[in-house]
Amino acid sequence: MTTASAPVQLGFVRRHRIGLRALVVVLIWFFGVGGGLGSLSAKLADVQKNTNASFLPGKAESTKALNLQETFLPKDQVPTVVLYERAGGLTAADKARATEDLAQIRATSWLNGQPSEPIPSADGKALQVYLPLDGHVPDVFIKNVKALRTLLARPGQPAGLNTYVTGLGGLQADLFEVFGSIDTTLILSSVVVVILLLLVVYRSPVLWLAPLLSVGLAYTAAAGVVYLLAKNDVLTVNGQSQGILTVLTFGAGTDYALLLIARYREELHLHERPWDAMRSALRGAAPAIIASATTVILGLLCLLASELSSNQGLGPVTAIGIACAAVTMLTLLPALLVPFGRRIFWPRVPHLDGQDPVHEGPWAWIADVVRRRSTLVSAATAVVLLALALLSTTLHASGIPQSKAITGNSESVIGQEHLAKHFPAGSGSPVDVIAPAGQADAALAVVRATPSIAAAAVTTTTGAPDGSPKVVNGKVLIEAVLAVPSDSPLAARAVTSLRTRLDMVSKDALVGGFTAIDLDIQDASQRDRIVIIPLVLLVILLVLAILLRSILAPLLLVATVVVSFLATLGVCAVVFQHVFHFAGADSAFPLFAFVFLVALGIDYNIFLMTRVREEALVRGTHTGMLRALTVTGGVITSAGIVLAATFTVLGVLPLVFLAELGFAVAFGVLLDTLVVRSLLVPALTLLIGDRIWWPSALSKGPSGASPAAPRSTEPATAD
Numbered sequence: 128m129t130t131a132s133a134p135v136q137l138g139f140v141r142r143h144r145i146g147l148r149a150l151v152v153v154l155i156w157f158f159g160v161g162g163g164l165g166s167l168s169a170k171l172a173d174v175q176k177n178t179n180a181s182f183l184p185g186k187a188e189s190t191k192a193l194n195l196q197e198t199f200l201p202k203d204q205v206p207t208v209v210l211y212e213r214a215g216g217l218t219a220a221d222k223a224r225a226t227e228d229l230a231q232i233r234a235t236s237w238l239n240g241q242p243s244e245p246i247p248s249a250d251g252k253a254l255q256v257y258l259p260l261d262g263h264v265p266d267v268f269i270k271n272v273k274a275l276r277t278l279l280a281r282p283g284q285p286a287g288l289n290t291y292v293t294g295l296g297g298l299q300a301d302l303f304e305v306f307g308s309i310d311t312t313l314i315l316s317s318v319v320v321v322i323l324l325l326l327v328v329y330r331s332p333v334l335w336l337a338p339l340l341s342v343g344l345a346y347t348a349a350a351g352v353v354y355l356l357a358k359n360d361v362l363t364v365n366g367q368s369q370g371i372l373t374v375l376t377f378g379a380g381t382d383y384a385l386l387l388i389a390r391y392r393e394e395l396h397l398h399e400r401p402w403d404a405m406r407s408a409l410r411g412a413a414p415a416i417i418a419s420a421t422t423v424i425l426g427l428l429c430l431l432a433s434e435l436s437s438n439q440g441l442g443p444v445t446a447i448g449i450a451c452a453a454v455t456m457l458t459l460l461p462a463l464l465v466p467f468g469r470r471i472f473w474p475r476v477p478h479l480d481g482q483d484p485v486h487e488g489p490w491a492w493i494a495d496v497v498r499r500r501s502t503l504v505s506a507a508t509a510v511v512l513l514a515l516a517l518l519s520t521t522l523h524a525s526g527i528p529q530s531k532a533i534t535g536n537s538e539s540v541i542g543q544e545h546l547a548k549h550f551p552a553g554s555g556s557p558v559d560v561i562a563p564a565g566q567a568d569a570a571l572a573v574v575r576a577t578p579s580i581a582a583a584a585v586t587t588t589t590g591a592p593d594g595s596p597k598v599v600n601g602k603v604l605i606e607a608v609l610a611v612p613s614d615s616p617l618a619a620r621a622v623t624s625l626r627t628r629l630d631m632v633s634k635d636a637l638v639g640g641f642t643a644i645d646l647d648i649q650d651a652s653q654r655d656r657i658v659i660i661p662l663v664l665l666v667i668l669l670v671l672a673i674l675l676r677s678i679l680a681p682l683l684l685v686a687t688v689v690v691s692f693l694a695t696l697g698v699c700a701v702v703f704q705h706v707f708h709f710a711g712a713d714s715a716f717p718l719f720a721f722v723f724l725v726a727l728g729i730d731y732n733i734f735l736m737t738r739v740r741e742e743a744l745v746r747g748t749h750t751g752m753l754r755a756l757t758v759t760g761g762v763i764t765s766a767g768i769v770l771a772a773t774f775t776v777l778g779v780l781p782l783v784f785l786a787e788l789g790f791a792v793a794f795g796v797l798l799d800t801l802v803v804r805s806l807l808v809p810a811l812t813l814l815i816g817d818r819i820w821w822p823s824a825l826s827k828g829p830s831g832a833s834p835a836a837p838r839s840t841e842p843a844t845a846d
Contacts (some may be wrong), residue, residue, distance in 0.1 A: 164351025192639025223794025294555025306366025
């Protein structure tokens with residue numbers, strides 16, 4: 128071997144070692160993770176728990192009532208109403224059709240109890256049939272409701288007769304069907320959005336494939352792990368948490384990819400060998416990605432302090448998504464990029480030229496404006512944010528009626544509206560009262576005397592000729608029908624009043640049913656806000672203090688993000704009421720919006736401030752901030768737009784809660800990215816100067832470094 132050929136052969140060996148390592152990593156991800164967890168991720172919808180009862184804390188009164196109620200009625204019985212209606216009054220043919228339908232329904236396996244006979248309305252324009260459907264298996268329940276609607280619409284129905292499947296069963300079936308489509312709808316929508324944005328950002332026909340494949344495998348891994356944990360009852364997953372997992376994993380994963388690829392491109396201008404550039408990029412970007420992921424994960428895990436099992440499940444579900452996104456982008460993405468060298472960026476190929484982007488582009492101009500007008504920029508942005516924050520007091524977050532929880536006009540919602548025209552509005556969603564048998568008469572009298580209760584009766588023993596009450600373990604079940612819609616504020620007040628009145632009869636009396644469950648969920652959500660929001664702030668402050676080795680900087684960053692969150696709520700209050708005309712916001716909405724906006728909003732400040740600190744160690748805070756803002760401005764803005772766009776995908780689902788959350792996170796992320804991180808934080812940092820790092824030594828300025836010290840480059844070597 129000649130001396131001249133030795134470097135060439137050494138470069139050949141290095142390239143092949145790097146290529147082999149990259150191949151091993153890719154194979155592990157594609158066949159080990161993708162192959163092992165891919166089939167499981169597709170089953171995630173099968174382990175969803177979407178009933179209101181599955182959200183409840185065990186100590187709630189409605190939970191205790193539900194457990195006792197199952198000793199009186201078959202388990203998993205879902206009250207469902209079939210409504211027959213004719214505007215001009217029912218005919219004999221209409222009544223015969225209802226009787227014929229009921230005979231066919233009795234012959235099916237759909238029921239979990241005895242249906243009622245057709246019940247006529249006082250105005251003679253409607254009939255209702257109560258059907259206790261079997262809701263044990265959600266997929267089967269949905270199919271049975273579809274089959275029921277098909278049966279009612281079969282040929283031979285009298286012209287002018289309208290039929291509806293409604294009540295609690297109809298509403299739940301429509302909700303379950305929406306949740307069941309979440310996996311395919313959101314994944315496809317998220318993929319399309321990410322592809323379009325990556326094409327715009329990179330303007331390359333090939334580069335977008337690497338982050339897309341990486342984020343796809345990150346979601347596969349996360350969904351597979353969540354499925355295994357939910358299957359074994361380690362955590363609870365529902366349609367909401369699965370939808371949020373999808374958009375969060377795609378959005379955060381793409382963000383991490385953008386950050387790493389931008390640093391890699393930057394380093395390719397300074398290093399000849401791609402692997403050296405990637406190692407340097409990982410040294411620079413990995414701490415920010417790890418810090419960001421850790422902050423978000425810890426913030427999300429604060430949801431474990433919730434009283435609601437649905438929130439307790441959402442925390443680890445989404446934390447798993449963030450962890451998988453970070454790990455994938457730090458392992459698989461480099462392995463996909465490095466073997467292709469600079470060509471992966473074609474046609475905008477970065478060359479070894481020592482190029483410094485700090486003096487060019489729009490972000491250099493923005494940095495200059497912030498430098499020259501720091502006081503004006505900070506004051507103007509703060510005033511705007513505070514003005515919007517004041518509007519947050521007008522947000523109505525006391526719950527969304529279940530009949531208004533689906534956008535558009537579902538059959539169950541329309542049927543419930545028509546049902547209320549002819550029968551008590553709470554038909555199909557009874558209030559259940561469990562009382563000691565010795566106080567049955569007194570409890571029944573209290574129930575009947577409670578405002579908004581249309582009728583009430585004690586459940587009797589099946590087949591008993593004297594209609595004697597059914598007594599189980601010394602208790603009786605009283606079923607009451609509300610005169611008002613079961614998901615209305617009047618119904619909630621009726622349940623609250625009923626509980627107070629029954630306490631005077633017996634402290635052992637319990638009030639349950641759909642309205643009581645919903646009321647207890649709303650009460651638990653309001654308690655969670657008080658407990659979890661301060662906990663999230665404390666956790667994020669501690670993480671930032673450790674990361675930035677400062678107390679003042681974390682306080683500043685958290686304060687700006689909180690103001691941004693309140694401003695977002697203010698905008699939501701206006702948009703929800705006057706643009707989308709939603710019926711309100713769920714009690715859990717402010718908490719969810721806070722956790723995601725503060726955890727994700729702080730992300731962009733972490734990306735910025737970790738780079739500021741890196742530069743400040745050499746150049747000082749003033750120059751370091753301007754350089755960091757210029758260098759990271761484009762990539763962080765792109766990351767914010769990507770995350771905002773992926774959360775807007777939640778709007779494709781006909782669910783008000785997810786549409787509201789998607790809008791809030793998308794708007795809030797853009798506000799954080801374009802205003803807080805780009806203008807407010809840089810301006811305040813320039814005004815405060817080195818003291819921003821107090822009490823660390825950096826608060827006294829960089830030690831012994833020249834402000835103009837250039838970044839070093841490695842000497843060119845043969846590859």
